[in-house]
Amino acid sequence: MAKIIGGVTTSHIPAIANAMANGLEETPYWKPFFDGYPPVRDWLNEQKPDVIILFYNDHGLEFFIDKKPTFAMGVADEYYNSDEGWGIPTIPPVTGESELSWHIANSLVEDGFDMTICQEMKVDHGLTVPLNLMWPGHNYGHVKVIPVCINCEQHPMPQPKRTLALGQAIGRAVESFDDDLKVVVFGTGGMSHQLDGERAGFINRAFDIECLDKLVSDPESLTKYSNYDLVELGGAQAVELNMLIAMRGALLGEVTELHRNYHAPISNTGSGLMLLENK
Ligand SMILES: [Fe+2]
Numbered sequence: 001m002a003k004i005i006g007g008v009t010t011s012h013i014p015a016i017a018n019a020m021a022n023g024l025e026e027t028p029y030w031k032p033f034f035d036g037y038p039p040v041r042d043w044l045n046e047q048k049p050d051v052i053i054l055f056y057n058d059h060g061l062e063f064f065i066d067k068k069p070t071f072a073m074g075v076a077d078e079y080y081n082s083d084e085g086w087g088i089p090t091i092p093p094v095t096g097e098s099e100l101s102w103h104i105a106n107s108l109v110e111d112g113f114d115m116t117i118c119q120e121m122k123v124d125h126g127l128t129v130p131l132n133l134m135w136p137g138h139n140y141g142h143v144k145v146i147p148v149c150i151n152c153e154q155h156p157m158p159q160p161k162r163t164l165a166l167g168q169a170i171g172r173a174v175e176s177f178d179d180d181l182k183v184v185v186f187g188t189g190g191m192s193h194q195l196d197g198e199r200a201g202f203i204n205r206a207f208d209i210e211c212l213d214k215l216v217s218d219p220e221s222l223t224k225y226s227n228y229d230l231v232e233l234g235g236a237q238a239v240e241l242n243m244l245i246a247m248r249g250a251l252l253g254e255v256t257e258l259h260r261n262y263h264a265p266i267s268n269t270g271s272g273l274m275l276l277e278n279k
Contacts (some may be wrong), residue, residue, distance in 0.1 A: 002100065005047055006258075007251050007276040009215065009244045011069045012056060012129045012188040015267040017088040020132060023252030029266075036261025036273045037133055043258065043268070043275055044134055049184040050095050050112060051144045053104075053250065055243040056126030056188045057152040059084070062118075065154050069116035071166060072149040073108075075101035079123045079147060083099060091128050097144035100177055104146065107116060107173035113166055123147055150246060152189070152239040161223040163242040167249020175252065187247025193269035201268050202235040208270040209262060211241060216257045216276065219248040232244040234270075244272070251278040 016033075019025065025034040061084050063069060077092040105117050127147055131140045148170070151157050158166075167185075174183050191208040194200055212220050222245055230238045248255075256277045264270035 002174045002179060002181040002183055004174055004183045004250055004252070004278050005049065005103060006186045006278050007247045009212070009272050009274045010133060011190070011266070011269060011271040011273070012085070012126045013267045013269055014086040014088050014125045016040045016128065016129050016133065017125055020136065021089050024231055032033060032161070032263045036263065039259045040273065041134055043150065044184065047182065047184070049143065049148060050144060050181045051100060051183045052131070052186055053146045053174070053183060053187040054127050054130065054188065055148050055150060055246045056130070056170055056250045057061060057240060057243065058149045059153065061124035063149070068151050068154045069149065070151050070158050071113060072116035072118055073105060074118045074121040074147040075105055076121060078140045078147070079121055081123055081128050084124055086125065088125055091138050092141070094127070094131065094145050095125060095141060095143070095199045097146055097221070100174070100179070100181065101146050103177050104170060104173040107176065108169055111169045113169055121147060126188055127141045130186050143152050148246070150242050151274055152242060157227050158242065159227055160225050160242055160245050163246040164219060164223055164249040167246035168252065171250035171252040174250070185247045185250045187244035189240030190234070190238060190244045191241060191270040191272045192234035193237045193254060195237055195268060197236060199235060201265070203264050203270050204231065204234050205264055205270065207233045208264065208272055211244070212260060212262065212272050212274055215244060215248045215274065216255060219245065248276070253278045
């Protein structure tokens with residue numbers, strides 16, 4: 001049977017890709033951010049997951065504001081990146097896991113989640129930055145990736161209660177797949193940040209840390225928040241916390257926090273790196 005062995009939260013800001021491409025990891029600005037990653041990389045290299053299910057939001061590369069699926073997922077054997085206009089180097093193709101993807105897609109629709117199912121899907125920095133953070137130098141060709149997009153770009157957006165339920169449904173789907181696969185779930189994005197408007201640069205460290213604590217021990221309590229609450233407490237783009245909540249939903253076992261590194265601000269965001277084991 002397939003098993004979800006753990007979950008990871010990480011930032012996916014485009015500036016990370018540029019910092020890595022330009023070798024800035026040891027500079028005073030970036031060091032406190034990148035110093036958090038080696039323990040997570042070591043754990044992934046020890047555990048050797050076969051598949052990463054990766055929650056992110058598409059920032060306009062595949063789904064522009066004229067067509068915004070609330071929930072979308074890929075079922076392809078391969079995914080391509082292309083120029084996003086952030087100056088980020090375009091990366092090699094990402095390997096998919098079509099069989100498990102279709103199993104999850106069927107299970108989700110039967111479970112009441114009307115996914116947009118994508119047989120072709122360009123993947124943006126929301127997906128590529130976390131993979132490169134975990135396997136620098138784009139050395140993730142050995143891992144199969146299933147992209148799951150949650151709309152955090154344009155209202156109306158799914159609420160935390162719904163994204164936690166989506167994660168739980170994905171957890172059930174994976175656990176009902178016959179092949180022996182080790183799966184890790186990534187929830188990428190956030191945490192508090194506002195990129196424009198009167199509160200541009202807004203960060204709420206206390207709220208971010210409270211969210212990380214609750215992701216470990218009491219994820220249901222985060223469903224009391226609406227997306228408007230997230231905007232008020234964490235800034236306009238804090239709705240990206242939904243990806244972290246969805247990741248936690250997929251961990252149906254006993255969860256232990258193995259590692260955490262919170263750093264803010266980095267590129268005007270609160271960055272929450274956390275590794276959770278799922279038994
Ligand atoms: Fe984002």
